[in-house]
């Protein structure tokens with residue numbers, strides 16, 4: 001198996017592996033992923049946690065900041081018994097492993113723990129601030145699970161079906177089911193190794209991507225129906241955008257995770273290079289998702305507005321009205337044409 005990763009030095013890999021090998025079986029290990037966890041955050045964290053258990057570590061906890069809610073599609077992931085609310089995180093953990101987190105700001109109340117303890121960051125965001133003691137950041141990795149599987153390999157953990165299911169969910173989520181750029185031969189080689197453990201990609205895909213409540217489908221219809229096309233944005237490449245409010249969710253009795261996939265139909269619009277979905281998360285607070293087909297580096301736009309991400313997929317927290325937020329994005333697009 002050739003190494004999947006780039007931009008992580010030999011010394012960093014060795015330091016991370018040594019940090020795990022230096023622990024005693026009963027030492028406390030705390031795993032953390034980002035607020036509002038997605039498939040890559042949860043899958044890479046739980047898959048790695050299961051790997052630590054296979055190595056004999058008995059005290060492994062996993063958590064994330066913010067509202068303690070696992071999106072329904074991920075509620076059948078193996079290893080969920082490791083998950084505890086943030087207040088139950090090990091405060092004096094010997095080792096802290098952080099997954100899919102580009103910056104401390106994505107750690108909320110857990111940020112001090114992560115910064116003061118001995119932390120290893122596993123991530124693939126180009127905007128990563130390298131806030132850990134050891135930083136395994138590979139901006140060319142399709143998912144954090146690629147980095148996690150690489151470290152498991154180095155630790156000599158054999159893949160089994162439980163670990164593989166977690167890592168596969170992570171990989172399939174972040175590659176858009178193996179459609180996005182960075183879906184390299186090595187990604188498919190990793191997928192092949194995961195599937196070879198006996199997991200069912202069909203069952204996993206149906207559960208993760210192709211199942212939703214009726215109300216979520218109706219809600220999506222309404223949110224897509226209010227989308228607007230701005231043909232002159234991004235130097236004439238076009239921008240399409242929409243928004244969803246907390247009252248939309250309430251009206252259809254849905255949880256916020258059902259909005260996570262709305263960016264996909266929005267970004268399919270032929271007349272726009274840039275797609276924007278603005279989702280209300282609190283009083284005058286919005287989670288903003290940005291996608292580009294290639295004309296714009298949306299991570300630069302997101303970073304300028306306090307967020308982060310990748311060249312073609314990024315996000316930030318916005319304030320004000322959706323119109324104000326989209327105007328701020330629009331104002332930055334022309335400056336970041338690639």
Ligand SMILES: [Mn+2]
Pocket residue numbers: 040041100124143144174
């Ligand atoms: Mn990711």
